[in-house]
Amino acid sequence: MPIHGLTPILFCCMWRILTPVSCHPQHSPCQLKQRTAHCNNGKLSSVPVGLPDNMEELQLNYNQIQTLQDSSLLHYPSLNTLSLACNILERLESNTFQGLTLLESLNLANNNLNIGYQETSLALKKLPALRVLDLSENKLDDEMIATLLENLTSLEYLNLSGNLLRRLDETSFRDLHHLKELDLQRNIMFEIDSAFDSNSKLKRLNLAYNYLPCLTDFHMTQLEVLNVSHNLIEWFISRQDLNDTFQLETLDLSENRLLFFPFLPSHSHLTNLYLSHNTLRFYEHLAENATYPNSTTVEFYNMKKYWKNVTAQLWDDSYHGDISSLETLDLRGNQVKGFPHGFIQKMPVLSRLRMCTNCLQTLNLTSEQFSGSLYELDISNNRLSQFLADEATLTTLSNLTYLNLSLNDLNQVPVGLFSSLPNIRSVDLSYNSIDICLPEETEISAHNESTCVDWRNIASLRQLYLKGCSLKRLPTSAFMGLSLTHLELNDNPGLILQETLQRLSTTLQHLGLGNTRVRDLDFSHFQSLRFLNISRNSLAHLPPSLLNIDLKVLDLRDNSLSTIPLSQADALAAKLQTIFLTGNPFNCCEIEWFRTFESTKTIYMVGQSDIECQDVFLGRHRVKHFQDVLCMEEQGESILWYILLFVPLCLFIVGTAIIFLLTFKPQMLKKSIKKKSLKKSYY
Ligand SMILES: *[C@@H]1O[C@H](CO)[C@@H](O)[C@H](O)[C@H]1NC(C)=O
Ligand SMILES: *[C@@H]1O[C@H](CO)[C@@H](O)[C@H](O)[C@H]1NC(C)=O
Ligand SMILES: *[C@@H]1O[C@H](CO)[C@@H](O)[C@H](O)[C@H]1NC(C)=O
Ligand SMILES: *[C@@H]1O[C@H](CO)[C@@H](O)[C@H](O)[C@H]1NC(C)=O
Ligand SMILES: *[C@@H]1O[C@H](CO)[C@@H](O)[C@H](O)[C@H]1NC(C)=O
Ligand SMILES: *[C@@H]1O[C@H](CO)[C@@H](O)[C@H](O)[C@H]1NC(C)=O
Ligand SMILES: *[C@@H]1O[C@H](CO)[C@@H](O)[C@H](O)[C@H]1NC(C)=O
Ligand SMILES: *[C@@H]1O[C@H](CO)[C@@H](O)[C@H](O)[C@H]1NC(C)=O
Ligand SMILES: *[C@@H]1O[C@H](CO)[C@@H](O)[C@H](O)[C@H]1NC(C)=O
Ligand SMILES: *[C@@H]1O[C@H](CO)[C@@H](O)[C@H](O)[C@H]1NC(C)=O
Ligand SMILES: *[C@@H]1O[C@H](CO)[C@@H](O)[C@H](O)[C@H]1NC(C)=O
Ligand SMILES: *[C@@H]1O[C@H](CO)[C@@H](O)[C@H](O)[C@H]1NC(C)=O
Numbered sequence: 001m002p003i004h005g006l007t008p009i010l011f012c013c014m015w016r017i018l019t020p021v022s023c024h025p026q027h028s029p030c031q032l033k034q035r036t037a038h039c040n041n042g043k044l045s046s047v048p049v050g051l052p053d054n055m056e057e058l059q060l061n062y063n064q065i066q067t068l069q070d071s072s073l074l075h076y077p078s079l080n081t082l083s084l085a086c087n088i089l090e091r092l093e094s095n096t097f098q099g100l101t102l103l104e105s106l107n108l109a110n111n112n113l114n115i116g117y118q119e120t121s122l123a124l125k126k127l128p129a130l131r132v133l134d135l136s137e138n139k140l141d142d143e144m145i146a147t148l149l150e151n152l153t154s155l156e157y158l159n160l161s162g163n164l165l166r167r168l169d170e171t172s173f174r175d176l177h178h179l180k181e182l183d184l185q186r187n188i189m190f191e192i193d194s195a196f197d198s199n200s201k202l203k204r205l206n207l208a209y210n211y212l213p214c215l216t217d218f219h220m221t222q223l224e225v226l227n228v229s230h231n232l233i234e235w236f237i238s239r240q241d242l243n244d245t246f247q248l249e250t251l252d253l254s255e256n257r258l259l260f261f262p263f264l265p266s267h268s269h270l271t272n273l274y275l276s277h278n279t280l281r282f283y284e285h286l287a288e289n290a291t292y293p294n295s296t297t298v299e300f301y302n303m304k305k306y307w308k309n310v311t312a313q314l315w316d317d318s319y320h321g322d323i324s325s326l327e328t329l330d331l332r333g334n335q336v337k338g339f340p341h342g343f344i345q346k347m348p349v350l351s352r353l354r355m356c357t358n359c360l361q362t363l364n365l366t367s368e369q370f371s372g373s374l375y376e377l378d379i380s381n382n383r384l385s386q387f388l389a390d391e392a393t394l395t396t397l398s399n400l401t402y403l404n405l406s407l408n409d410l411n412q413v414p415v416g417l418f419s420s421l422p423n424i425r426s427v428d429l430s431y432n433s434i435d436i437c438l439p440e441e442t443e444i445s446a447h448n449e450s451t452c453v454d455w456r457n458i459a460s461l462r463q464l465y466l467k468g469c470s471l472k473r474l475p476t477s478a479f480m481g482l483s484l485t486h487l488e489l490n491d492n493p494g495l496i497l498q499e500t501l502q503r504l505s506t507t508l509q510h511l512g513l514g515n516t517r518v519r520d521l522d523f524s525h526f527q528s529l530r531f532l533n534i535s536r537n538s539l540a541h542l543p544p545s546l547l548n549i550d551l552k553v554l555d556l557r558d559n560s561l562s563t564i565p566l567s568q569a570d571a572l573a574a575k576l577q578t579i580f581l582t583g584n585p586f587n588c589c590e591i592e593w594f595r596t597f598e599s600t601k602t603i604y605m606v607g608q609s610d611i612e613c614q615d616v617f618l619g620r621h622r623v624k625h626f627q628d629v630l631c632m633e634e635q636g637e638s639i640l641w642y643i644l645l646f647v648p649l650c651l652f653i654v655g656t657a658i659i660f661l662l663t664f665k666p667q668m669l670k671k672s673i674k675k676k677s678l679k680k681s682y683y
Pocket of ligand 12: 490491512513514515535536555
């Protein structure tokens with residue numbers, strides 16, 4: 001009997017489930033690793049007792065501790081790190097840290113210290129070695145923070161992000177003489193007045209996500225990183241009369257309201273300047289115009305006292321300060337129409353220039369004199385109709401690796417653009433009207449420009465993006481001598497490829513042929529291909545050659561597939577990681593492929609619940625929820641059969657009944673009609 005076989009197994013399992021519970025009834029919520037106790041997520045309402053008293057680190061995040069009592073930490077005098085983030089802490093009793101002379105790092109983030117901040121401040125003052133303090137997300141306002149920070153002279157790292165600070169002045173951080181890093185992001189600050197004069201060691205300052213309208217009189221020469229992104233900054237003016245070199249390396253002013261390029265220090269090591277998403281442009285053309293005065297006095301007020309006048313040379317672009325060390329200049333999403341004369345030349349080590357989404361119409365690389373260190377040049381989404389460079393200039397750009405010219409109005413490029421750039425690796429020419437040169441073609445116009453591009457034999461080129469270029473024919477030689485790994489030809493409807501692609505079959509890993517109307521492609525030689533986009537091509541069948549290659553991502557959206565034969569689905573499911581299938585007119589009665597993909601855990605069907613199919617009556621269903629009872633099965637046992645048999649039978653019976661009535665009982669019918677009409681005439 002099978003029972004005999006089952007009993008021991010059942011017994012075994014129950015024993016296994018029960019033992020751990022009965023053996024350790026009071027399981028400690030902490031995990032000990034050397035001298036660290038991890039007691040996170042333990043629903044604790046107090047500091048656990050009974051841990052070894054030589055603990056050096058105690059992690060108590062995500063618990064429910066409301067108060068730290070004077071006695072809470074008495075047993076752990078060796079603590080140097082204590083973390084209580086994400087509790088419901090309201091206060092630390094004033095002697096909590098008595099004897100914890102070694103504590104260096106204290107994390108109190110995400111609590112309610114606004115309630116008991118006064119008592120807490122007394123506790124903090126008893127930590128002579130405290131270097132790192134996190135008070136972020138505690139609903140603390142200006143006054144509470146001033147109280148909490150009083151006399152914390154040893155602090156080096158302070159996090160006050162996500163509180164309710166409104167304005168800072170000279171008293172705010174007065175005692176923090178050793179402060180090196182200060183995070184003030186996500187407060188509601190609108191004014192800073194001489195707040196950092198006592199913090200001569202401050203190197204990193206984050207003021208992102210506040211409401212600051214300007215930063216004038218910037219003179220923190222010791223600062224290395226300043227982040228003022230996501231504010232309302234209209235003016236950034238550094239003090240121009242200082243002879244010291246500013247240590248500033250990174251300045252982030254992105255997502256503000258700058259109209260002018262910031263007035264940077266005259267001497268600095270500024271390396272990274274982020275100015276994306278402002279409204280700035282250059283005004284050099286106004287400098288020569290007598291109707292506009294060269295300098296303007298800007299008045300700045302603050303709450304306490306009438307502040308000062310700053311005279312700015314508005315149109316004089318030499319006021320941009322020292323940009324000679326810039327390596328990254330991010331100007332995405334501004335209104336730059338052109339650079340002032342000599343501006344690019346002032347940046348001899350510029351490596352990345354990001355100009356995406358501006359208003360450039362012309363770019364003459366020869367006259368701008370870009371340096372040989374240029375590595376990435378992104379001028380996408382401008383209004384470029386002229387992109388000029390002579391051959392000598394191109395040859396000096398020996399480090400240029402990424403070039404993005406997509407979304408412009410280009411129909412010409414400099415002759416030899418690619419053949420002269422020895423290290424070019426990635427080129428994006430999408431959404432321009434550029435053609436590909438035929439072998440014999442050399443239409444060179446007046447400025448040595450060509451209406452077609454030629455990248456034959458550019459050995460360094462790996463990634464080529466030619467989406468939406470209205471390409472019609474690709475000459476067989478188009479990709480000669482290339483080792484492309486990425487090729488995007490999406491959105492070129494009517495593209496004729498012939499054998500062109502076969503040259504790339506050994507190297508190509510990523511191929512975009514969406515919305516090209518290509519068909520009958522043979523992929524069997526593309527042994528390196530991992531990503532293939534053949535969406536929007538009206539394909540009625542899956543190209544069989546796909547099954548022999550090791551694809552990981554396949555986009556088949558918006559084609560005319562009615563099914564995927566089970567053998568193909570099995571083969572794909574074994575290799576693919578991601579598949580896109582929405583927008584095909586799948587037949588609801590042939591959706592075994594769906595169950596195959598659904599049950600294969602290693603494959604991700606993008607938009608799985610949006611994949612639809614059509615039933616025999618052309619009704620649309622979500623494949624995921626479709627019950628195929630309406631479908632004919634192979635054995636012929638299906639409701640459809642019954643319906644098909646039943647409907648004619650019913651019709652036959654109804655039909656005979658009517659005929660019977662009409663022939664044999666016409667009188668009855670007449671009578672009833674008469675009755676009705678007679679009744680009516682009574683009215
Ligand atoms: C801060 O330190 C100063 C000087 O050591 C002392 O006079 C003052 O009382 C301290 N303040 C607090 C609140 O402990
Ligand atoms: C400060 O705290 C916030 C929120 O707790 C966190 O996101 C941020 O990374 C912290 N800043 C630093 C410099 O660690
Ligand atoms: C500035 O701070 C914002 C918000 O925290 C962050 O997203 C951004 O990366 C920072 N900028 C730099 C240059 O680190
Ligand atoms: C800066 O240097 C110039 C000349 O070298 C001098 O006249 C000026 O007083 C100096 N300014 C400061 C603030 O030291
Ligand atoms: C100066 O500006 C006025 C008004 O914008 C314009 O009409 C004029 O042509 C400009 N002159 C020069 C020399 O740019
Ligand atoms: C403005 O300054 C520029 C150079 O800084 C100078 O060439 C020009 O003549 C000045 N224009 C006026 C109106 O002062
Ligand atoms: C600032 O300039 C205005 C005129 O431009 C003047 O009336 C005012 O007195 C100046 N204020 C100071 C503090 O210099
Ligand atoms: C591009 O700049 C060079 C050098 O300044 C100049 O000789 C050439 O004429 C410019 N090209 C055009 C079309 O303006
Ligand atoms: C080329 O650019 C890379 C990346 O920015 C940089 O590391 C390298 O030093 C540059 N080379 C030259 C010669 O400028
Ligand atoms: C080129 O720029 C466009 C628009 O900014 C962007 O969508 C695209 O991803 C970029 N191309 C590459 C290869 O990074
Ligand atoms: C065009 O390029 C050729 C050599 O590539 C050169 O001799 C000729 O001067 C250039 N013409 C112009 C107008 O730049
Ligand atoms: C495939 O190409 C189509 C047509 O251009 C595009 O809309 C889609 O985003 C591409 N798919 C992927 C996964 O990139």
